[in-house]
Amino acid sequence: MAECTTTKIITKFLVVASGENSANNIPVIPGLDTFLGETLHSSRYKSGKSFFGKSVLVIGSGNSGMEIAYDLATHGANTSIVIRSPVHVMTKEVIRLGMTLAHHLPLNLVDNLLVMATKFIFGDLSRHGIIMPKMGPMILKSKTGRSTVIDVGTVGLIKRGIIQVSISWDIT
DSSP states (O other), rough: TOOOOOOBBOOSEEEEESTTTOOOOOOOOOTGOHHHOOOGGGGGGSSGGGGTTTTEEEESSHHHHHHHHHHHHHTOOOEEEEOSOOOOOHHHHHHHHHHHHHSSSOOHHHHHHHHHHHHHOOGGGGGGGGOOOOOOOOHHHHHHHOOOEEEESHHHHHTTTEEESSSSBBBO
């Protein structure tokens, strides 16, 4: 995003997963009105089985988008995901630790511990297109309502190159 680069992805299917906590949010996507492939909002997504061998672009990197990308990839789809903005991705154990520590420690300290634990577990995810927000996960949630993404295995598939990451898109 800082470099304002555009990636052209040719696909027959598009999954939009860009809402917060089950709220449908269909962003304005240039070219969507002329896109000849199938489009599907995450609220209507059921399984990756029918996408085996097909190229699919998932727009949205919240919990739904990351889980759908994982499901598609594990069902044999050629999967790409658009990560448009910085996001915290953590294991459920790290999130649970943070929620426990938040009852006993200042949030900025909890955030520092969670970010360190995440970097220890996943390494530097910026090399793979996943940028952490400058604000820590607990303070970010309290100030903006944005939730941390719980990793279900998507990060591993991204790191292995099974799921491709893009920070922008051009639908054709």
